[in-house]
Amino acid sequence: MPLAPDSLSSLILATGVLVIVLGGAVWLMRRMRPGAGWAGGGDCVVLRSLSLGPRERLVVVGVGTRHLVLGVASSSVTLLCELDGPLAPAGSSDPAFGLAVRQAVDRWRGR
Numbered sequence: 001m002p003l004a005p006d007s008l009s010s011l012i013l014a015t016g017v018l019v020i021v022l023g024g025a026v027w028l029m030r031r032m033r034p035g036a037g038w039a040g041g042g043d044c045v046v047l048r049s050l051s052l053g054p055r056e057r058l059v060v061v062g063v064g065t066r067h068l069v070l071g072v073a074s075s076s077v078t079l080l081c082e083l084d085g086p087l088a089p090a091g092s093s094d095p096a097f098g099l100a101v102r103q104a105v106d107r108w109r110g111r
Helices: 005-031 095-109
Strands: 044-051 057-063 066-072 077-082
Touching: 057 095, 066 095, 077 095
Parallel strands: none
Antiparallel strands: 044 057, 057 066, 066 077
């Protein structure tokens, strides 16, 4: 029994509406996951990042009140040190950040 043109068009319309609703639901779930966008920020924040190579980075992460210096490679993340005090704002020319980076790189290289 072939489908009538009426039922075929309503089937296509219903399928289209279902795809749009599911796509919207997936988008909304991604936006509302913890730590993403406006749905929360969590306690972990990347404060600074410095590229050391094509796949290596030095990252300063704020976790609560602590500031951690991490070495990030393509296959691992290594805690290099914990900073004694908070960092100055990103735009300032505070030499303490440069000193902290040099100390962390020296510890990472085993000096």
